[in-house]
Structure formats: C-alpha cells, structure tokens
Amino acid sequence: MEINLKVLICDDSILIRKKLKSTLEKCRITNILEGENGQQAIDIVKSEKPDLVFLDIVMPDKDGIEALTxxxxxxxxxxxxxxxxxxxxxxxxxxxxxxxxxxxxxPVTLEAVANIIDKIVKEGMEGSL
Structure with missing residues (x-):
C-alpha cells in the first residue's frame, strides 16, 4: 500500500537526492519533489505544500537553516x-x-528514513482518529 505523503528532497548533491529518492520509494512513497538549494526548497514549499521536507544543512544560495526558518x-x-x-x-x-x-x-540509511516515515504516519493516524 502506497503511503500518501508529498515529500520534497532538497540537497545540492544529485547523488544524495537520487539515493534518498530510491530510499523513499522503498518506503512506498511515490509523490517526491526535488530541489537543489535553500531558495528552491522555499519556492517549492510555497507552490506544492509538501507534507515532509528533507533539507540539507550546507547548500548554496540559502543554507538549510535559513530555508527552515x-x-x-x-x-x-x-x-x-x-x-x-x-x-x-x-x-x-x-x-x-x-x-x-x-x-x-x-550517508542516509533506509532504516533512518523508514523510522521517520513510520513516526509521521503514526502521528497522522492518531491525529485523524
């Protein structure tokens, strides 16, 4: 069963984005957006309103801390x-x-990502009871 979350991956490394995307797909998430710097992360969040954002800390243009804010x-x-x-x-x-x-x-592991997704899904289910 597919997990209904819209996820944005934002990292200036295409290799890290690819690895994280394939990890998310293993967690049954199919709605995945990508950005490569903090400014793109902000722009994509404003236009697409994802549920979850994976944000690198060290990036060009705007770093992850500025983008998070x-x-x-x-x-x-x-x-x-x-x-x-x-x-x-x-x-x-x-x-x-x-x-x-x-x-x-x-480097991101499947286990670390799966734990975060599980936590979010559980919270979502509790929130909708």
Missing part, C-alpha cells in the same frame, strides 16, 4: 527533517530550536 514561517505544520554530514552538530541544535521535526545523518 522561512518554511516554518510560511507553514508551521510542514515537517522538516534536516540531513547533515559529520561536523554540523551546532547547526542541528539550531535547527531543532527553529522547529525541525527530526534529523538524519549522512
């Missing part, structure tokens, strides 16, 4: 998961303070 100002209900490589711990703390839903460490 603007996304949360636009729609506080959108769940934003920060993706970070080693060495961005201070950014993660800031991201959580700014309202990030969760974070995953790169």
């Amino acid at each position: 603007e996304i949360k100002e636009f729609d506080p209900s959108i769940k934003v998961v920060m993706a970070s490589s080693a060495g961005t711990q201070s950014h993660l703390k800031k991201a959580i303070e700014l309202g990030a839903y969760d974070f995953i460490q790169k």
